[in-house]
Structure formats: structure tokens, C-alpha cells
Amino acid sequence: MAGAIIENMSTRKLCIVGGILLVFQVIAFLVGGLIAPSPTTAVPYTSMKCIDVRKNHHKTKWLMPWGPNHCDKLKDFDEAVSRQIEANDIVFAVHIPLPNKEMSPWFQFMLFIMQLDIAFKMDNDLKENAEITLDVSLAYRDGMFDDWEEIAHAIEIRKLKCTFGSPKTLESEGRHYDCDFLPFMEIGSVAHKYYLINIRLPVNERKGINVGIGEIKDIRLVGIHQNGGFTKVWFAMKTFLTPSILIIMVWYWRRITLMTRAPVLLEKVIFALGISMTFINIPVEWFSIGFDWTWMLLFGDIRQGIFYAMLLSFWIIFCGEHMMDQNERNRLSGYWKQVGPIAVGSFCLFIFDMCERGVQLKNPFYSIWTTEVGTELAGLIFRFKFLMLITLACAAMTVIFFIVSQVTEGHWRWGDVTIQVNSAFFTGIYGMWNLYVFALMFLYAPSHKNYGEDQSNGDLGVSSGEELQLTTTITHVDGPTEVYKLARKEAQE
Amino acid sequence: MRSSTFLLLSIVGICGAVLNAAAWSVNNFLMTGPKAYLTYSSSVAAGAQSGMEECKFQFGWERWNCPESALQLSTHNRLRSATRETSFVHAISSAGVMYTLTRNCSMGDFESCGCDDSRNGRVGGRGWVWGGCSDNVEFGERISKLFVDALETGHDTRALINLHNNEVGRLAVKATMKRACKCHGVSGSCSIQTCWLQLADFREIGNYLKMKYDQAHKLEMDKRRMRAGNSADSRGATAETFHHVHSTELVFLEDSPDYCTRNASLGHHGTEGRECLQSGKNLSQWERRSCRRLCTECGLRVEERRTEVVSSCNCKFHWCCTVRCEQCRQLVAKHFCARRDAAVANHTKRRNKGHKR
Numbered sequence: 001m002a003g004a005i006i007e008n009m010s011t012r013k014l015c016i017v018g019g020i021l022l023v024f025q026v027i028a029f030l031v032g033g034l035i036a037p038s039p040t041t042a043v044p045y046t047s048m049k050c051i052d053v054r055k056n057h058h059k060t061k062w063l064m065p066w067g068p069n070h071c072d073k074l075k076d077f078d079e080a081v082s083r084q085i086e087a088n089d090i091v092f093a094v095h096i097p098l099p100n101k102e103m104s105p106w107f108q109f110m111l112f113i114m115q116l117d118i119a120f121k122m123d124n125d126l127k128e129n130a131e132i133t134l135d136v137s138l139a140y141r142d143g144m145f146d147d148w149e150e151i152a153h154a155i156e157i158r159k160l161k162c163t164f165g166s167p168k169t170l171e172s173e174g175r176h177y178d179c180d181f182l183p184f185m186e187i188g189s190v191a192h193k194y195y196l197i198n199i200r201l202p203v204n205e206r207k208g209i210n211v212g213i214g215e216i217k218d219i220r221l222v223g224i225h226q227n228g229g230f231t232k233v234w235f236a237m238k239t240f241l242t243p244s245i246l247i248i249m250v251w252y253w254r255r256i257t258l259m260t261r262a263p264v265l266l267e268k269v270i271f272a273l274g275i276s277m278t279f280i281n282i283p284v285e286w287f288s289i290g291f292d293w294t295w296m297l298l299f300g301d302i303r304q305g306i307f308y309a310m311l312l313s314f315w316i317i318f319c320g321e322h323m324m325d326q327n328e329r330n331r332l333s334g335y336w337k338q339v340g341p342i343a344v345g346s347f348c349l350f351i352f353d354m355c356e357r358g359v360q361l362k363n364p365f366y367s368i369w370t371t372e373v374g375t376e377l378a379g380l381i382f383r384f385k386f387l388m389l390i391t392l393a394c395a396a397m398t399v400i401f402f403i404v405s406q407v408t409e410g411h412w413r414w415g416d417v418t419i420q421v422n423s424a425f426f427t428g429i430y431g432m433w434n435l436y437v438f439a440l441m442f443l444y445a446p447s448h449k450n451y452g453e454d455q456s457n458g459d460l461g462v463s464s465g466e467e468l469q470l471t472t473t474i475t476h477v478d479g480p481t482e483v484y485k486l487a488r489k490e491a492q493e
Numbered sequence: 494m495r496s497s498t499f500l501l502l503s504i505v506g507i508c509g510a511v512l513n514a515a516a517w518s519v520n521n522f523l524m525t526g527p528k529a530y531l532t533y534s535s536s537v538a539a540g541a542q543s544g545m546e547e548c549k550f551q552f553g554w555e556r557w558n559c560p561e562s563a564l565q566l567s568t569h570n571r572l573r574s575a576t577r578e579t580s581f582v583h584a585i586s587s588a589g590v591m592y593t594l595t596r597n598c599s600m601g602d603f604e605s606c607g608c609d610d611s612r613n614g615r616v617g618g619r620g621w622v623w624g625g626c627s628d629n630v631e632f633g634e635r636i637s638k639l640f641v642d643a644l645e646t647g648h649d650t651r652a653l654i655n656l657h658n659n660e661v662g663r664l665a666v667k668a669t670m671k672r673a674c675k676c677h678g679v680s681g682s683c684s685i686q687t688c689w690l691q692l693a694d695f696r697e698i699g700n701y702l703k704m705k706y707d708q709a710h711k712l713e714m715d716k717r718r719m720r721a722g723n724s725a726d727s728r729g730a731t732a733e734t735f736h737h738v739h740s741t742e743l744v745f746l747e748d749s750p751d752y753c754t755r756n757a758s759l760g761h762h763g764t765e766g767r768e769c770l771q772s773g774k775n776l777s778q779w780e781r782r783s784c785r786r787l788c789t790e791c792g793l794r795v796e797e798r799r800t801e802v803v804s805s806c807n808c809k810f811h812w813c814c815t816v817r818c819e820q821c822r823q824l825v826a827k828h829f830c831a832r833r834d835a836a837v838a839n840h841t842k843r844r845n846k847g848h849k850r
Contacts, residue, residue: 037623037624037625038624038625039685039687040685040687041624041625041626041687042675042687042688042689043625043626044599044629044689044691045599045600045601046596046597046599046600047600048600048601065600065601066600066601066602077813077814080813080814081814084814085814086811086813086814087811087812087813087814090813095601097621098598098599098601098606099601099603099604099605100604100605101621102621102622104622106622107622111675111677113675115691121810123806123807123808123810124808124810171777171780174696175694175696176694176696181673181675201812203811203812205809210811210812211811213812214812215810215812215813216812216813220599222673222675222689222691224675224677224687227623227624227625228622228623228624229622229623229624230624232623
């Protein structure tokens, strides 16, 4: 037993394997492009301005924007002035979803951003670095006539970042500021049918709360959730890919244990990569359909993080195996300088993620990006997209499709057929990584053929001079496979 | 926006009857809609109203200042004209209706916005859970078309022009929409990104259409074929001419009348008694020339009147609903257009006129 399959297989068979993998890759893209809808949907909501009559009646805590028990509505704030209603008596109510619709567990997650329509007024200008204090509460119910159950209640402070495009003259009064949207809420599971958000903007002049925030005309929310159709296609793909990677993993490890020597480091790393891919693949998300597991979003992030860290480590070890000295090879400790930072980086990302998504388990309105530390970290981490950038081998594909998905409108039309480009991107890339790991395991598994049987194998991308080297450098049978040695030679040159 | 328009109007001096007149003309919109769409009627009315308010704002310092009668004129078949100004009125009112419907959609005012049955069987038509609904804008556009275009019952060139201008207004809403995106990948990275289109401030749509008004295209018809009276022939000529017009361009048929002078039959009041801006900081070139445009060039003189205005000042504002203001007295100089002769004798008369309006 010597050499990996990639070294011993005939060119023809290699092409066949490559062709089959390519077919699966194309299928992965087509699944997303033709079957799945776009991955996410953004639904705009405009909040209803309700008058809080709780003080007088003690009737209900929750104010509904529409429906049978809707609140006492205000058309605009001019009406509030004429009715002598104060800012503290106004509640912004948003019902999710819009009438005649229901939320579904297939949506997987919901995140909301907030947009404030602040009108310019000469004598009520927006202060520099103004902060808005929101008293927000979230409730759910599963029947149209059930009582609302509270999920969370919090008082949140958000920084307003607004610019005004026109000169600040009397003429421009009433124009809206151009404000950055604010992160508002994130929920990791959509287990209920109806949600209700009540937002209050309490004013306290003595404490300086909500003073100098201009004249607010409207509060708009945009709700983003994953499309149910996309979730279904995604789950189907996961369910299909899990056994295929699992089977090749078992097969790979059996091959390795059959050998007389102990597995080398690279082989172990490939196996670990297989494990992390399987970890991503296992479709535990099916449970989110039946259970209200809000930590699923966090769990998904962790799984993805582990895989990327593993992939990065694999690449470093793969390169290192060919460049380092003979005596330092084959030990993980030899790579601590390279793998260490990856581990530290991944750990930092994990902590950061825990800080946001972890806290959101308790308080869905929490956002790290609005805190002082968070905005500083955002310089550091937001651009620190190494997780995406390390996808070197598949980078070309990933980047091309990434750009395509950013530039285009999300779907292409070819006659009657509509192609969901964004979905194609997701399923395609996901399929690609699976195939990548699959191919890696298959090709780097020890070959059972005797070495030298397939000398016709000239398509390894090496020149004839090194081919000669190939035959002469076999010194010990159970050493690392030839490709590694060969690559090291190239690297040294 | 509405409050500022209102503020401006009160400065100009048009108060009182404005709202009543508006309600009257806006009701025309409601009479046309199919009965099944009664739920939309209040939004349609509000939309047409906001369109007219925007029109008033945009034409505040022009000779033609978008009187309420402009909207009525367009709906009275007998008095229809197709000037540059009516093209703007058509566009802004259909844009206003579409805008308001779209906005009210996101407030939950209607049972089915982008998710109604009309989309079944089409792309994304597999329902809300599978792939979400279509944009509310499409809904707004559809309903606006239903209501506003139904006002146009004729089949002549004017009708075609009006329908075209309605469409220009709706396209303006779409053209000014802004694309916003949110990244929500791992740790806020952009590996997953969701984008959507959102409505611009209605003022921006007004500005856009004002620009289109300035560039409006006069339709040069083959007059002889038109006069021949053969409707099929004239329709052919119209279709031919429309071929060259871009779908985002406003189109008119007749040159505007002289808006300096009062013309009761056409429903404009002339510029006599109108306020204009002469001095003051932060005025645009257009505003600074308003006195010349409204008064001098119309053969009127500029009259300065000093009035004491009591206004609230040093206010402590909350984000909504003013509290605690002081009353300030200020001497303000305003400029009005007045007739060159017998200025004193006309003074009281003009005032009355201004009030009546």
C-alpha cells in the first residue's frame, strides 16, 4: 500500500471522477436557481401611531395596529397636537405579519431594522450625536383571538446618525433627514404565528431622555426572514449530503486504519475536516420546525466557524507539509505558530458572536453594533472577513457568484424560466464545499493498488524531470505519499 | 411634508376654503373606482390630496400656483385642456395615489397587498411561506391605475396624453425609490445580504416631476389629419406621434395660457395679490426672481407691506407635540403684486379677494 488514489489512478478514471463531481456541482447550482425562491425576504412595516389609554382604563397592555381590537389611532402628529396628546402617550405598534398572513417556523429567523423618519424643523433641529431611547416590548400569540404573551421587554438606546441633504432653511422644513437604519431586533426562531411590537419613546427632560431627537414623523421597520421555500430546499440538500460525506468519511478512515503505519498528520487533518463538514451537514434544523429553539442561529454560526477554522488549518498544514524540514513534519505541535492564530481568531469570533447572538437569546433587541465597544470592534472585525477570503481554491467561483448576486436583481429571466441567482449562489457554494471535502477525502485516501502499476499517469501537472524523481525517491513504503514530497520539491525550488 | 406645505400656504395667504375645495375635487377620484375597491377609497383620496399639496409646494413661486381648480379641470370633460401644467397635475396626483397606497399597505390597512390571488401561478406566486410576497409598490401601482386612469373616459388624443402623464407619475415613484441593503452573515459579515427597495420622501418625487415638467415635450400633431374629424385617422396620427415619446417624459398638447391675468372660465386667478419673495438669505435664484416673474413681468408692481406677526418662539420641543413656547412679536416685510395704478383704492379690494380665496 503506497501513495494516494490521486497518484495512482489513471487519467481516464480521474476524468470520470472529476466529471461526476462536476455534474453534482451543476446540480447543486440548478437546485438553488430553479427550485428555490430567493433566500430571504424583506417586508416593510410602517408603525401605527396608537394612543396609550392604559393610564385611564387599565384594560390591556398591548396595542394592536389593526384588526378587531385595534387601538385608538392617530393619523399624524398634527392630530396629536390638536387633541393635546403628549409624546409619552403615543405607542408605535407593529403587527407581524401583515393582515391575512401567518408567520411560519420555516422562516428560521427574523431580524428587524428600524428607520426613523425625522422631519427637519428650524427650531427643533436634531442634536449632534443624538441618542434615542426606545422602550420596546415584543409579544406573540398563535390564534387570532388569543391573548398576547410577552416575549421580551427592554429599554434600548440607539445612536442616531443622520445627515440633511438640503440647506437648513425655512424652505426645507418638513423634509426628512437621511438617517442610517438602526438594528432593532433579532430572533433565532419563528415558532409563533403572530408577533406584536410596541415601541414607546418616553420623554424625560430632566434626565435628558429623548430630547433633541428632532420631530419624528414615522417609525418604519423592515423585517427580514428566510423564505420557507429556500429553507425546505436547504434542508433537503443537507439531508441528502449528510450520508454521502459520512459514508466517504468512514470509507476513508477504514482505508487508513488498514495500513500498517500510523496515519500521518495530513490524513488526520483531512479526517477532521470531514468531521467538521458532517457537523455542518447534520440537519438538526429539522427540529426547529417543531421546537422553539432560539439558539439555532448561534449554533449555526458555531458550526460554520468550526468548519472554516478547520479548512484554514488544513490548508496551512497542507502547505506546511511540503515546505518544512523533514524532522519537523508530521506533528501538530510543529504548526502551532500557524494554527494557533487561527484558533485564537476563531475563538475571538466565537466570543464576539456569543456577545451578540448569545445575549439576543435573552434580549432580542440587543445589538452589539450600537454599543461603544461594538462600533470599535466593527472596524476590526467587520472588515476581518478572513472566513470568506480564505476560500482560496473555490474563491474564484465564490467571488464571481458573490459579485453576480450583489449586482443583479436576484433573479434572471430566460424566456419563461426564472432563475433565482441568489439561491443558486447559496446552494451552489454549499454544494461546492461538500464536493470539495468529498473529493479531498476520496483522492487523498491511501490507494490499495501497488505503487508503480499506473506509470502512465502523466497528468499530475508535473514535468518529465520530476516524473523521474517520482520513481527514484521512493525510499520507504509507508512514508507520506509521493505528491507531498513532490510538492515540497517544487516549493523548495 | 404636509405640515410644511400647509405652513407655506398660510404664508401665501390661501387659507380657509382650501380644504373644502380639495375634498370636492378629490371626490371625483372616488366616484370612478369599482365598487369592490371601496376599501382603498380613503387612501386614494388622501393620495390625491397629498399630490395636490406637493403641487402647491412645487409651484408656490410660479405664476400658475396649482389652484385647486386644476384637479377639477382635468376631470371635467368639457373644460379639459392639455397644457404643460395639467400634465404635471396628472402626474403628481397619480403618483400621490400610488405612493399613499403603497405606504398604507405596509401599515396593514389592506387585506392583501402583494400577496393577493392575482399573483398565483406566477413567479413567487407560490405563496407567502414559500417565497414571500411581491413588492407593495406593484400593488400601489395597480390600484392607482385602476382609480386614476378610470377618470379618463375619452378616447381622443387628450385622453391618451392624460393617461400617458398618469403613467409618468407612477414611473416617477418607481424611479425615485432607493435600494437599501442589510448584511446579516456570521458576525454581521456581508456573506448574506438582503436588499429591498423603499419609497423616497414624497418631496423627492415632487422635485423629480418638476424637473420633468421643465423638460416636458410638446406633442406636434399633424393638424390637418386631426381636423379631418376622422377619429380612426386621428388615433393613427396620435399613435404615430407617441412613438417618439419616452415613457418617462411629460407630454402636453397646448401652449399654456397667460397666467398673469385672471381668467374665470379657465379657472385661474391671475397673479394680482400674490405674495412673492424679494430679499432674505438662503433664497435660491428661482425664489429671488419670483417678484419679477409674478409681478413685474406681468405688468404689476411690487408692493411691500409690513405686518406684525405673533408667532411662538423659543419653544422646547419633544419629538412629538410641542410644549412650552413663548410668544414673540416680529415685524415682517412681505411683498405682494399690486396693480400699477390706483394702488390705494385697490388695497381693500385685493384684501377681500385674498381672503375669499
